Amino acid sequence: MARIVMKFGGTSVGDCDRIKNVARRVKAEVDRGNEVAVVVSAMSGVTNQLVDYCKQIAPLHDAREYDTVVSTGEQVTIGLLSIALQELGVQARSWMGWQIPIRSDGAHGKARIETIETTELERRMASGQVAVVAGFQGLGPDNRVTTLGRGGSDTSAVALAAAVHADRCDIYTDVDGVYTTDPRIVAKARKLDKITYEEMLELASLGAKVLQTRSVEMAMKHRVRVQVLSSFVDAPGTLVCDEEEIVEKELVSGIAYSRDEAKITLVRVADRPGVAAAIFGPLADANVNVDMIVQNVSEDGKHTDLTFTVAKSDLDRATKVLNERQGSLGYERLVPDSNVVKISVIGVGMRSHAGVAQKMFSTLADKAINIQVITTSEIKVSVLVAEEYTELALRALHSAYGLDA
């Protein structure tokens, strides 16, 4: 007997038939003798509709009331799934965040889970009752409903799995696991059986949209074994786990890409102490996150070129902030470029093997792809290249690292 937390996203519970299908999957887990809690999202499209209502009433709206409105989507799903389970003869009961309670901080609209009171839940799970828990929501210190931000249901599931000491947290989604790269672009992409927390975290933050970054952080912190699998296909997925659980480690586990970045180059910035702070301070104040940064060697000892990337959606704001300060910053020109893609090679094997970065650079050079910016960390190398090379670069790298199926 194991204790399992299952999580189903919006497409998996998109209509009544799909909810019935989810109920059958949950029943199968119960029939195996397991104790089960299920975390669900809102039916697909519902949250967007609710967000749209809020915006229609007032573009800038109170986050408390926004949370009151949008948290209803998950509430509908837990009730319907409980009914579907009972119809199959499975004992089930729905739980909203405030009923458990799942206590969060008071950051309405993007709250963080602090504690989950599990005594009653665990008692019922042990007696054979499936706990059907609303994802994405908590109870704030002011006794009001909070939401965790978009994609928060993954985090709810992992947090619940940690709190009830689940043997596994199964995240059912519309893909059947984590792939070496995007199979829509690289036909030879392979599904991974296992991947480490660290790699998954890099993949998630570097553009792979399988799991929400915060949920992977939480899984890593609490050592929750997370399985990503399909709610439509009956097959094992990818297990996100400790490095120790993975016997055959690959040098590189995956190749991610993100088209969500844009590049800004400041030409002929004064090369003196404090300039970087003068540039990135105002951007931070304007809530613009800066990702990759490269500063060229100064040729004349007085000026340098500075290149960095921001989220594509922040490009206009960043440009505006910097243009307003052109006088004090003293740069010659600002060159924005949104036709870029960030490609990242990820693998814990890099820690112990040299040459991973070199192979990336030579592979891209062989295809005449110019690298604009490079950043590295212990387990990943990211490069920025022109967006038109996305497919070519991904396929070449996938082959070069021996990942092809």
Add this chain to the structure above:
Amino acid sequence: MARIVMKFGGTSVGDCDRIKNVARRVKAEVDRGNEVAVVVSAMSGVTNQLVDYCKQIAPLHDAREYDTVVSTGEQVTIGLLSIALQELGVQARSWMGWQIPIRSDGAHGKARIETIETTELERRMASGQVAVVAGFQGLGPDNRVTTLGRGGSDTSAVALAAAVHADRCDIYTDVDGVYTTDPRIVAKARKLDKITYEEMLELASLGAKVLQTRSVEMAMKHRVRVQVLSSFVDAPGTLVCDEEEIVEKELVSGIAYSRDEAKITLVRVADRPGVAAAIFGPLADANVNVDMIVQNVSEDGKHTDLTFTVAKSDLDRATKVLNERQGSLGYERLVPDSNVVKISVIGVGMRSHAGVAQKMFSTLADKAINIQVITTSEIKVSVLVAEEYTELALRALHSAYGLDA
């Protein structure tokens, strides 16, 4: 300064523009210096959609989970209305049943409100914050959301008005008040300025769909002054109040009709003790409510004809229950008839004036309308006639009692 509870139904909050319109009406009340609480229903159509989801998943479903699902409709509206009020510069905060809490009994799907904790609400109302309260819902003894049954938002509003000792409970709806009869049928129908609780209760239970019966009972019990008025037209409505508040009492205040009844006649039932119990017992067991009952005088001392009415929706079930027992009940034939209408004349003036019933009978006789069944109470006379006479009977009675505008 007064303390006002305002209630808006589903059509009044049917879309974002209408919610903004409701916010303007609430603001007007606040601008008059009043302390205000608002009770709202779900946006029109939403509750039906949610009920339909539950039925799609399982025709017979757990009432607890049904309540979890359908109570979300009001939750959406309170959040949106709070945002709309804040957008107009009015302080507002939404409240779900469990947050106040509005404690109910545990009869999920048709719960009754038991207590409302108002300390925090009243503190905030006194400080100028509008309390936006979800109608139709409460918190059961098991810490789960309950719903009060269809139309329950009227009851929520009156209960809240009683609990906060409101000076008035304004029920905004899609009609502009209580009429002497249905103005769609009788063009000369008049809007009443005032009506007594007793009369409103009879009107509500006899077919007028302006207010939910239970809300009128509650208003009468707690002496809550209820005003029925239009959310689209800016004009005073009808005040439901104590008899003492009404200076010019009419003999008859209104004429109601209901097409929701069906008649059953059992021909040649054995005329012996215990037969009525043998007939109505099984009907009660099958949850069939019997309304009017007439037993004819026995001609031969052995047999009699028994006629009674049930809800039209219960006719098939009632027929089945009785047919299964034809042997033991020993009646000759069962004659069902759903082409009937119940017409009722209502007025507290009847208590002190004779001849009201007689005028009804003679008016109908003048039009050659045959009366099939009669029942009376202290303040009403109801007759059952063939449905085709509905309009003719209503117009004739409306004139006969001097109600024409």
